[in-house]
Amino acid sequence: MIPQEIIRRKRDGDELDAAEISSFIAALAAGQLSEGQIGAFAMAVWFKGMSRAEIVALTLAMADSGDRLQWADIDRPIADKHSTGGVGDNVSLMLAPIAAACGLAVPMISGRGLGHTGGTLDKLESIPGYMITPDADLFHKVVKEAGCAIIGQTGTLAPADGRLYAVRDVTATVDSIPLITASILSKKLAAGLETLVLDVKVGNGAFMADRGQAEILAQSLVEVANGAGVKTSALITDMNQPLADSAGNAVEMRNCLDFLVGRKADTRLETVVLAFAAEMLVKSGVAASSDEAERMARQALSSGKAAEVFARMVSMLGGPADLIENPDRYLAKAPVAKPVPAARSGWLGACDARGIGVSVIDLGGGRRHPADRIDHRVGFSELLPLGTRVNAGEPIALVHAADDAAAERAAAAIAAHYRITEDKPELTPVIAGLI
Structure with missing residues (x-):
């Protein structure tokens, strides 16, 4: 297997066969490819795509690059x-x-x-x-x-x-x-x-x-x-x-x-x-x-x-046996809890869900870099769903933060992530389709 030939063929839009894909992935798993070769292959796939047969072959080759779990002694569907x-x-x-x-x-x-x-x-x-x-x-x-x-x-x-x-x-x-x-x-x-x-x-x-x-x-x-x-x-x-x-x-x-x-x-x-x-x-x-x-x-x-x-x-798996009965004994709480008041009366008509996720990271509940340590205590609770009628000053969420300054910033962010409308919104069904 010559890696650059496989990369060239995919770059040119050719369909790779299962043997070519398998040999490329085996070499990748064995550490025989440079990062440049791996990146070139990924970029060729990004531009030229893959047929269903190619994607199946790629999936199987990557699955076979390590251990496969066996459940023969379990008589339940896996x-x-x-x-x-x-x-x-x-x-x-x-x-x-x-x-x-x-x-x-x-x-x-x-x-x-x-x-x-x-x-x-x-x-x-x-x-x-x-x-x-x-x-x-x-x-x-x-x-x-x-x-x-x-x-x-x-x-x-x-x-x-x-x-x-x-x-x-x-x-x-x-x-x-x-x-x-x-x-x-x-x-x-x-x-x-x-x-x-x-x-x-x-x-x-x-x-x-x-x-x-x-x-x-x-x-x-x-x-x-x-x-x-x-x-x-x-x-x-x-x-x-x-x-x-x-x-x-x-x-x-x-x-x-x-x-x-x-x-x-x-x-x-x-x-x-x-x-x-x-x-x-x-x-x-x-x-x-x-x-x-x-x-x-x-x-x-x-x-x-x-x-x-x-x-x-x-x-x-090593956790407490009575977690469900006594969650407060084991799940740490953030030292600051701050309600987020509705800016005005109306309906919760829309929100920036991605912005809320980013706000969790800003509180320390997620990572900016792979090596970052997470503060498991922080985040948001009591988030009201869209379509809820609220009055000015009524809490729409509760911030859990490590300190007062972080709580203030997060509360302002959450308030900005929600749009309050005069009319009740028409909401998208939570399940949009089955394939």
């Missing part, structure tokens, strides 16, 4: 969900235990925050003792005995993706649909999944602000995953406002615990969680219809079984 990222999006934290309580095994490999979007792992690290990188044996044991485990990617799982992504990040090639597709799915294939449900977000708080581009990405992900042998579907969901009423790390973990004990019913968040639970159960063959699957998911919540699964997962 299923997972992946989100393209949003603000106040803590769906995974509740969805995994609900799905497990309904009979699925969920080995969920999650990530940290990326840009303005929050990361599941950062939220979990607000729990004292929780291990996000257990060894393979413990990961397997937790999935088998608790039903689910939410952890981070290990260095042996799709390592080619890690090196390729690092180069893409500094060569302006992150936003390539073939490369996004292969990056997401290679890790999911390596996890040994049988079924996968994808949450492709669209709106001003998502990476895909345009509905058409979100649908193109969702279609690519679904077709490639199914082509690689994993039964997959995607829901396109709205991210023009935070999904939960909290944005941050410990505050979103509290939101998760409240959800699991029934204190977040009839919310946009509940709609999305139950929709994904239903899709996972139907895709896996556990339920015959979406209605039956939703009833199962609601029963898992109301009976307390989903909360029990979550508690067992946390305990087995």
Whole structure:
């Protein structure tokens, strides 16, 4: 394999065969390619694109670049969900235990925050003792005995993706649909999944602000995953406002615990969680219809079984066994809590969801640089949903900050991120489509 010949062919718009792609990715994983060669390949793909067959080959090659997890001793369907990222999006934290309580095994490999979007792992690290990188044996044991485990990617799982992504990040090639597709799915294939449900977000708080581009990405992900042998579907969901009423790390973990004990019913968040639970159960063959699957998911919540699964997962991965019963004992609180008053009376008509995510980072709840330490205490809670009628001076959110000055800045930012209108707005449905 001559790397520059593969790069040249892709640069010229030729279709690469599976053997060429496999040899290139094998050389990448083995450290035999320069960063210049990797960057040139990524840029050629960015400009010329890839066929479905090429994307499938790229995905499989990256999945095969490291270990593949095996679940032969688990007699449940192996299923997972992946989100393209949003603000106040803590769906995974509740969805995994609900799905497990309904009979699925969920080995969920999650990530940290990326840009303005929050990361599941950062939220979990607000729990004292929780291990996000257990060894393979413990990961397997937790999935088998608790039903689910939410952890981070290990260095042996799709390592080619890690090196390729690092180069893409500094060569302006992150936003390539073939490369996004292969990056997401290679890790999911390596996890040994049988079924996968994808949450492709669209709106001003998502990476895909345009509905058409979100649908193109969702279609690519679904077709490639199914082509690689994993039964997959995607829901396109709205991210023009935070999904939960909290944005941050410990505050979103509290939101998760409240959800699991029934204190977040009839919310946009509940709609999305139950929709994904239903899709996972139907895709896996556990339920015959979406209605039956939703009833199962609601029963898992109301009976307390989903909360029990979550508690067992946390305990087995090193966290406190009584987190759900005593969250204040373990989840740190910021020293300053400041309400954000509505500037005038009217309807919450629109908001800048991305701006809210950036404001979490400004408080210290996210990273400007990869090595930054996160303050898990800070963020926003009690965020009112769009379409709410407010009076001047009424709180529309609560800031959690490390000091008074930071709280003042964040409160001013949040007030600026919301638009109050005289007329009640027409809101976009939280679930915009199924692919």
